[in-house]
Amino acid sequence: MRPLMIVRALLATLPLVSSGGLQGLRDLVERHLPMHSREISFVLREDNHTLGASNDEYMVRCDAGTVNIEGNSVIALASGLHRYLADVAHVDIYWFTGSQLPRLQALPACEPLKGSSIVSWRYHFNTVTFSYTTAFWSWEDWEHELDWLALRGVNLPLAWVGYEKILLETFLDVGLAQEQVFEYFSGPAFQAWNRFGNIQSSWAGELTISWIDLQFDLQKKILKRMTELGMTPVLPAFTGFVPRAFSTVFPEADIVNVSRWNGFSSEFSNVTFLKPSDPLFTLLQKSFLRKQKEYYGNITHIYTLDQFNENDAISGDLKDLGALANTVWQSLKDADPDAVWMLQGWLFFYKADFWTRERVKAFLDGVTDDNDMLILDLYSETYPQWQKLDSYFGKPWIWCQLHDFGGNLGLYGQVMNVTINPVEALATSPSLVGFGLTMEAQEGNEIMYDLLLSQAWSSTPIDLPQYFHEWAKTRYADTSGRDLPGAIYETWDTLLRTVYNNTDLISTFSVPKSIFELAPNETGLLDSPTHIPTKIVYDPSTLVSAWRLFLDAADTLPSLRSNVAYQFDLVDLTRQVLANAFYPLYDTFLSHTNLTSERFDNQASLNAATYAQSRMLLLLTTLDNVLRYTPSRSPESSLISWVNAACSWQYSISCATDSIARNAVNQVTLWGPNGEVNDYASRQWAGLVGAYYLPRWQIFTDAYLDAFRDQVSVDQTSLGAKLLVWEKNQQEGQLVQNMGELRNPEELWDTVRIIEKEWCDSLGC
Ligand SMILES: *[C@@H]1O[C@H](CO)[C@@H](O)[C@H](O)[C@H]1NC(C)=O
Ligand SMILES: *[C@@H]1O[C@H](CO)[C@@H](O)[C@H](O)[C@H]1NC(C)=O
Ligand SMILES: *[C@@H]1O[C@H](CO)[C@@H](O)[C@H](O)[C@H]1NC(C)=O
Ligand SMILES: *[C@@H]1O[C@H](CO)[C@@H](O)[C@H](O)[C@H]1NC(C)=O
Ligand SMILES: *[C@@H]1O[C@H](CO)[C@@H](O)[C@H](O)[C@H]1NC(C)=O
Ligand SMILES: *[C@@H]1O[C@H](CO)[C@@H](O)[C@H](O)[C@H]1NC(C)=O
Ligand SMILES: *[C@@H]1O[C@H](CO)[C@@H](O)[C@H](O)[C@H]1NC(C)=O
Ligand SMILES: *[C@@H]1O[C@H](CO)[C@@H](O)[C@H](O)[C@H]1NC(C)=O
Numbered sequence: 001m002r003p004l005m006i007v008r009a010l011l012a013t014l015p016l017v018s019s020g021g022l023q024g025l026r027d028l029v030e031r032h033l034p035m036h037s038r039e040i041s042f043v044l045r046e047d048n049h050t051l052g053a054s055n056d057e058y059m060v061r062c063d064a065g066t067v068n069i070e071g072n073s074v075i076a077l078a079s080g081l082h083r084y085l086a087d088v089a090h091v092d093i094y095w096f097t098g099s100q101l102p103r104l105q106a107l108p109a110c111e112p113l114k115g116s117s118i119v120s121w122r123y124h125f126n127t128v129t130f131s132y133t134t135a136f137w138s139w140e141d142w143e144h145e146l147d148w149l150a151l152r153g154v155n156l157p158l159a160w161v162g163y164e165k166i167l168l169e170t171f172l173d174v175g176l177a178q179e180q181v182f183e184y185f186s187g188p189a190f191q192a193w194n195r196f197g198n199i200q201s202s203w204a205g206e207l208t209i210s211w212i213d214l215q216f217d218l219q220k221k222i223l224k225r226m227t228e229l230g231m232t233p234v235l236p237a238f239t240g241f242v243p244r245a246f247s248t249v250f251p252e253a254d255i256v257n258v259s260r261w262n263g264f265s266s267e268f269s270n271v272t273f274l275k276p277s278d279p280l281f282t283l284l285q286k287s288f289l290r291k292q293k294e295y296y297g298n299i300t301h302i303y304t305l306d307q308f309n310e311n312d313a314i315s316g317d318l319k320d321l322g323a324l325a326n327t328v329w330q331s332l333k334d335a336d337p338d339a340v341w342m343l344q345g346w347l348f349f350y351k352a353d354f355w356t357r358e359r360v361k362a363f364l365d366g367v368t369d370d371n372d373m374l375i376l377d378l379y380s381e382t383y384p385q386w387q388k389l390d391s392y393f394g395k396p397w398i399w400c401q402l403h404d405f406g407g408n409l410g411l412y413g414q415v416m417n418v419t420i421n422p423v424e425a426l427a428t429s430p431s432l433v434g435f436g437l438t439m440e441a442q443e444g445n446e447i448m449y450d451l452l453l454s455q456a457w458s459s460t461p462i463d464l465p466q467y468f469h470e471w472a473k474t475r476y477a478d479t480s481g482r483d484l485p486g487a488i489y490e491t492w493d494t495l496l497r498t499v500y501n502n503t504d505l506i507s508t509f510s511v512p513k514s515i516f517e518l519a520p521n522e523t524g525l526l527d528s529p530t531h532i533p534t535k536i537v538y539d540p541s542t543l544v545s546a547w548r549l550f551l552d553a554a555d556t557l558p559s560l561r562s563n564v565a566y567q568f569d570l571v572d573l574t575r576q577v578l579a580n581a582f583y584p585l586y587d588t589f590l591s592h593t594n595l596t597s598e599r600f601d602n603q604a605s606l607n608a609a610t611y612a613q614s615r616m617l618l619l620l621t622t623l624d625n626v627l628r629y630t631p632s633r634s635p636e637s638s639l640i641s642w643v644n645a646a647c648s649w650q651y652s653i654s655c656a657t658d659s660i661a662r663n664a665v666n667q668v669t670l671w672g673p674n675g676e677v678n679d680y681a682s683r684q685w686a687g688l689v690g691a692y693y694l695p696r697w698q699i700f701t702d703a704y705l706d707a708f709r710d711q712v713s714v715d716q717t718s719l720g721a722k723l724l725v726w727e728k729n730q731q732e733g734q735l736v737q738n739m740g741e742l743r744n745p746e747e748l749w750d751t752v753r754i755i756e757k758e759w760c761d762s763l764g765c
Contacts, residue, residue, distance in 0.1 A: 024228025025077055028147055032093070032101035039107055042077045043070040054120040054433075056153065060084045062110040074230025075155040076117070079457070082151035083113050087470065090477040093148050095442055096632045097564045103479050117153065118426060118459050123376065123398050123436025124149055125158035127304065127344060131192035132407045132441035132681060133636050134161070136645035136664065141634065142222050150229040152453045156434065157226060158304060159233040162219030163195060164212045166295065170238065170288045174280075175249045182207060184243035187663040188646070196309045197241035197271045198261040203673035204731060205663030211649060216295075223296050234342055235296070237303040237332060238288040240274045240281055247272070254278040259312040263676045273307070273314065276327040282334055289335035301338040302374065308347050313354065318362035325366025333372070341367065342374045344438070345397070348385045349378070361393050370394045370431070378402055378438050380425070381417040382509045391429040398434035399425050401452045404511040405532050406681035407441030407636065407668075411543075411576045412511040413448040413500035419461040422452065441636065441681075443511065444572060447471055448500065468496045475565045485556035487549045491573075494546040498538040499576070508533040514579035515586060516620060516693050517682035519675075519723055520700035522590055522714075532680070540580040541764045547573045548765065551756060554749055561749040567631045574752050575684055578623045581763055585619065588612040593704045595713060606708060613701040615762065617694060622755060624690030628740070629748035639687030639739045642668070656733035665735050670727055678727075687739030692730060699723060 022042050029037050058071035058080030067084055071077040085101065086092045088110045093099040134141070149157055164185060171181045186194035187202040188211055194200060226233045247255055254277065257270040274281050289303075305328065315321065332339035348355045367373045375397040377386045386397060399422045403412070426432050435456045437449050450471065455462055472492040476484055502508050512533040515525040526534055550573055554560040561567075591597070592609035630637055635645030646664035647655035655661050668685075669692060671677035682688075699722065707714045756765070 022074065022077070024225070024230065025074055025081075025150075028078070028150060028229065029081070031143075031147065032099050033104060034102075036104065036107055039066045040081070041066065041068045043068070044074065044077065045070060045072045055117045056120070056155070057116040058083070058114070060110065060113040062088075062107070062112075065107060067107055067110070073155075075122075075150065075153055076115075078150040078229065079117070079153035080113065080115060082153070083115055084110060085151070086474050087113070090474045092474050093144070093151060094475070094565065095145075095148065095446055096444070096630075096634050096637060097568050098633045099144070099147070100477075100565075105479060115457050117457050118423075119432070119434045119456055121156045121398060121434025121436070122152070122154045122453060122456050123156040123158075123400065123434050123438075124154045125160075126378070126402070126438040126440055127158065127160060127196060127306070127309075128192040128440045129158075129442065130160045131189055131667070133443075135189050135191075135667075136635050136642070136649060138645070138648070139218060139221055142218065143225065144633070146222070146225050146229060146231075149231070152450065153456065154453065155231050156302070156436070157231055157233060159219065159223060159226065159235055160192075160195065160304075161222055162212075162216040163236050164191070164207065165216035165219075166236075166288060166291050167238070168212060169291055170284055171243065173287060174284065176243060176245060178209075180243050180245035180248075183245070187666075188649070188660055189663045189667040193261070194241075195236070195239070196306055196311075197239060197258060197273060198310055199264055199268050200241075200244075200271045201268050202663070203268060204666040205659035205661075208650070211660075214649065220296065223299060227297075227299050232302060233300050234302045234304050235292060235300055237305045238281075238285045239305055239307055240276060240328075241271050241307075242274050244272050246274065250280060253280055256314055258314065261310060262672075264672060268673070271311075275314065276324055276331065281327070282331040285331035286335040289332070293336075301336055302340045302342050303332055303336075304342045304344070305332070306344050306347070308351075309344060310347070310350060312351070313359075316354065316359065318358060321359055321363040322366040325363045326368070327366075329367045329372060340372055340374055343376065344378055345375045345385060345392075346378045348389065349383050352385075357389060360389050364393050364395055367395070371396065374398065374433070376400050376436065376438060380421065381414050382505055384421070384425075386425065386429060386432075391431045394431055396431050396433040397429075398436045399432060400436040400438040401448070402438050402440070402510065403445070403448060404439040404441055404443045407443050407683055408511050408513045408517075408532060408681075409443050409575070409684045410512040410514070410579070411445065411495065411499035411572065412502065412508070413445055413451075414502050414505075415448075415451065415464050415496065415500050416503065418448065418452045419455055419464065422455055423459065423461050443636075443683075445500075445511065464496055465493060468492045468500075475569075476560065476563055478559060478563060480559065482557065482559075485553040485560075487553040487556065491546045491550040491553070494542060494549075498542050498546075502537055504537045507535045508537045512536070513682060514582060514684065516579065516582045516616075516689075516697065517684065518679050519720075519727075520697050522704075525586075536580055536583065540577075543573075543580065544577055544763045544765060547577045548756060551749075551752055562746060564631045564745070567629065567745045567748050570748060570752055571626060571630045574626050574755065575623065577763060578619055578626070578755075578759070579684060581759070582616065582619055585612055585616045585762075589616060589701060589704070593708045595708065595711065602708075602711075606705070609705060609708065613705065616697055616701065619759075620689055620694040620697065622759070623684070624686055624694065625743075626748070626751060626755060627684070627686035627689060628743040629745045629751060630686065630742070631745040631748075636683075638685045638742060639665075639668070639683075639691070639735070640742055642685070643687075643736055643739065654733075656736040661736050662731055662733070666731055669730065669735070675724060675727060686742065687735075690740065691735055691738035696723060696726065699726060 056076035058076045069080040185207040187205040254275045373395045379402040589612035650660040
């Protein structure tokens with residue numbers, strides 16, 4: 001056996017899951033296909049796994065109206081089922097538009113379908129997805145997600161929910177008071193960064209004990225379901241970050257305040273860190289992991305643990321780094337002899353200047369058994385680190401697509417990078433053991449996420465035109481069995497060749513924002529001020545044509561108008577087309593209010609600028625209106641659904657004044673008490689566009705028009721301050737009061753037809 005096979009096989013067999021047999025999968029079938037549960041059978045071949053076969057395999061056979069699936073793991077069986085459902089029966093389950101499985105009538109016949117994964121792990125989630133996407137999810141939302149994951153063959157999901165319950169108990173046990181721990185916890189929409197040790201405490205909405213208990217109950221259900229479905233959850237561990245008051249209880253403890261994060265004041269940042277070299281660290285680790293196991297059972301040995309994610313390492317000395325990693329590792333092993341330490345590899349990219357090869361090597365070498373670590377190469381499609389770091393010097397690692405930051409919405413993908421590169425990496429890197437999705441938020445662009453998970457079952461790069469064709473076919477299929485209009489396939493082919501085939505990784509390296517989501521400014525908006533791209537790297541008029549073609553498809557097949565996937569995508573395309581159209585209006589407005597250029601005919605310039613302003617604001621009104629028709633089952637699809645989901649966790653008279661609503665709003669607007677990460681998590685959502693971005697642009701353009709009338713230049717400082725004051729005022733319930741209502745998607749198509757007529761001139765139809 002070559003060494004690479006040994007590494008892969010070991011990691012595949014080591015962290016066994018206490019799989020609950022086939023019941024979980026049968027329940028999944030019962031949830032989505034109750035009419036067919038007797039016609040679908042599963043056979044689990046346990047033999048292969050115990051022999052250490054590192055990959056999953058399935059075989060689907062259709063026989064006289066029944067579907068028989070055989071496989072070597074529960075997740076292999078789920079993957080086989082999905083292959084049959086999506087590729088043969090043309091029904092699937094989607095994040096936003098829900099499960100289309102129940103509409104399957106008779107089970108179609110199939111040729112035998114054989115599949116085998118090319119990597120043993122398929123991973124899902126980023127620590128911050130638990131705040132940007134799932135923060136306010138109910139159990140129903142989670143059930144849906146877990147079925148989505150199972151059918152797509154994910155066997156290694158991260159599972160952060162409910163962390164605070166166990167951490168709180170761990171601290172209470174060693175003598176901290178509940179208030180002292182609560183001073184440390186951040187609000188419900190910001191827990192991810194508290195868990196990372198980037199921030200502490202709360203500036204908008206406190207964490208309550210009832211939130212902690214309810215999240216804990218939710219986690220128990222999530223973990224039970226994950227294991228039933230054959231997944232190995234990745235659970236948290238004790239990181240070393242402690243409440244400020246820790247030193248009053250343990251005056252001798254070896255603690256340090258870590259670096260400030262993103263300009264937050266030390267009240268909310270500079271989190272206190274208990275050095276792993278202090279024996280208290282191991283004590284707390286053991287206590288934490290013991291409690292966790294008592295509550296959840298012996299369900300995993302893989303633990304996520306990040307201490308320097310966007311924090312400075314506490315020492316740059318090679319020996320210190322190795323010693324620290326060694327101690328952290330030993331603390332895990334002391335608590336669980338089979339422990340594997342999973343690390344989000346973001347730090348090696350984000351602080352690449354600090355994390356030189358020597359330092360990374362010294363750090364990773366601290367864990368002397370390679371198989372006790374698992375690294376997520378977090379941003380492999382754009383900034384892979386594994387080559388530079390010699391495949392993490394032998395530590396097993398996972399090739400991950402990050403794709404989205406902060407839940408920003410924009411049609412986007414790097415189809416070539418997520419098909420060709422992982423296959424190449426597998427051929428090149430001996431310690432690559434999985435493919436994964438590490439999006440900051442599950443924002444849309446579902447095809448890009450499906451693509452990488454599909455690639456995990458194909459040893460050659462996926463044929464993209466065919467994949468897009470089949471994907472569209474299944475997505476819009478209805479019970480009538482009618483062929484879809486060619487326009488649908490043409491649209492998706494155009495999308496493949498434009499928005500989804502970005503190759504300009506310098507300008508655009510992830511889902512782009514639109515400039516209208518950023519605090520208005522005459523400069524900087526096109527230069528990615530938030531380190532998120534805003535540049536449009538394809539010809540916008542090509543997208544306009546695709547949009548119109550897509551709209552026309554419902555003339556050929558009118559039933560599309562009430563097809564939920566078609567409705568969702570029609571909103572999405574309209575959103576992108578209108579968002580792109582904001583750019584030229586912004587340019588026009590600025591050029592007509594520019595005192596230093598061509599100002600000989602002021603009245604004409606003023607008229608032109610005033611007109612440009614009205615178009616900008618009308619465009620945002622139009623966009624906000626169309627977004628209200630989004631048919632979506634997920635809370636993270638409008639300000640209205642986001643805030644309502646948050647409020648459903650708290651019970652007070654008015655959602656607008658609920659502290660949890662303020663917390664939810666703050667994340668997608670100011671992100672911090674003073675706009676520390678302002679607009680980072682901006683979303684092109686109904687409610688937010690109309691009640692937040694629009695008035696902000698009104699203030700900005702009014703100020704420019706006033707200054708132009710007075711023939712003076714705009715006072716940037718006072719306008720900036722005015723905007724910030726306005727933004728802060730929105731936090732106290734104002735935005736929630738103004739966010740409005742959702743509309744009936746059945747009326748969407750006619751609305752878009754009107755938009756097409758009214759805007760075609762500006763869009764360059
Ligand atoms: C937990 O599971 C592992 C197998 O992964 C097993 O070796 C160990 O004995 C189990 N521990 C307990 C306490 O059941
Ligand atoms: C799994 O076992 C079956 C027989 O039960 C065998 O045909 C197949 O080749 C095995 N696969 C692997 C990867 O060992
Ligand atoms: C950490 O910061 C707090 C608040 O500024 C301060 O009181 C404390 O002394 C600092 N602790 C250490 C170890 O520097
Ligand atoms: C917070 O961290 C910054 C460096 O990032 C440092 O300059 C400052 O002194 C720290 N403050 C506290 C209270 O630890
Ligand atoms: C992604 O693909 C482009 C071509 O499509 C290529 O130029 C680039 O090197 C790839 N990026 C990475 C990070 O591999
Ligand atoms: C994507 O763009 C690259 C570079 O322009 C081109 O070579 C490739 O054929 C395109 N792929 C698709 C699927 O359009
Ligand atoms: C105003 O015009 C001047 C001269 O043409 C140009 O340098 C400047 O960038 C313009 N300002 C804006 C905000 O467009
Ligand atoms: C626009 O951005 C510049 C550079 O960051 C800043 O100095 C200026 O105050 C900003 N203007 C407004 C109105 O916020």
